[in-house]
Amino acid sequence: MSDSEWREGSVRDDDRGGALVEVVFRRPALPRYERAHEAVATPQESGALIPAEEIEARIAASPLSPGSKGLLRGLLRLGRPAVFPGGGVGIEYGALLKTAVRPDYLASHLAEAAEHLRERRVDLLVVPGMSGYPVGAMYALAAGLPAILLKKQVHDPACDPADYPPGSFVIPSYTGEGDVVMSADMAAVADIVYAILTAQLAAQGEVAVPTLSLRVAGADDIIDKATMSQAVSESALVVGRAAMAAFRRRYRARTGDGRAMRETVATVAWVTPLLKGYNRPREHLRDTLGIEPFAGLTLTGVHLDPPALGIEGVGVIDVSAAAGIADPA
Secondary structure (H helix, E strand, C coil): CCHHHEEEEEEEEHHHCCEEEEEEEEEECCCECCCCCECCECHHHCCCECCHHHHHHHHHHCCCCHHHHHHHHHHHHHCEEEEECCCEEEEECHHHHCCCCCHHHHHHHHHHHHHHHHHCCCCEEEEEHHHHHHHHHHHHHHHCCCEEEEEEEECCCCCCHHHCCCCCEEEECCCCCCEEEEEECHHHHHHHHHHHHHHHHHHHCCCCCCEEEEEEEEECCEECCCHHHHHHHHHHHHHHHHHHHHHHHHHHHHHCCCCCCEEEEEEEEEEEEEEEHHHCHHHHHHHHHCCCCEEEEEEEEEECCCCEEEECCCEEEEHHHHCCCCCCC
């Protein structure tokens, strides 16, 4: 931990009549992650716009999976490029992924993502913030997995980091101004992990040193620069270890089983409907976590004038021209 992660403070010295004495004491700060604003791109940087009358044919002939094609049709009908106070240029897609549930556009993509999670043998899904939780909950139900929300609250720098749950971190808000703290509901995590690990122990019978493992995946409504994905992945390790320690104490108190246990916690997958490929988040997650994220659509550009989206495997699509023809499948 670097020196910047320690804070100065003050204590009262009882040997000096309770006088306030300035000291430097070791109190770790919350981990902090930075993400920069995005610049505006022009359609010419990613290729010519697809003529309106060719859009549907290009989607149908593309190498996209059936789930990704349905997702793209929904995005073209309900989404649009926008500028966000805390993140720069992005996409407003609330009516598709945040404020409404659209199985007509999402069902096939959810099934494909669920299969990916099952292949990775995921035990628990972790989702950051309320904007990501609707689609995260749909992933969880499709895959038959429990999911935990990392709750968001305004960051108060004066708060003692010890007052926050294990694994909490600070990150700038994308859709608003200022910093937020992301934290897990440890009571919920502990109860979920207790059920997972109890089943693992039961399956191992009387093994002298049983092995306990927690395989975690992250899910979000979009992966932009993968800053949040990295933060969630690293937070999940801390949260998982804390939950495992709580399990050990509770299980031994309940059963009297004092066996040593091998314990592993790992972040093994990421799933998302949308990934901004031009920010190179795949490379970032591959380099930092060794994870190849699963994404329904990879964006090659987001453009404001005209409002257009570059889609890997399809081309650059004028959203206003496509909205009227992108009916549900």
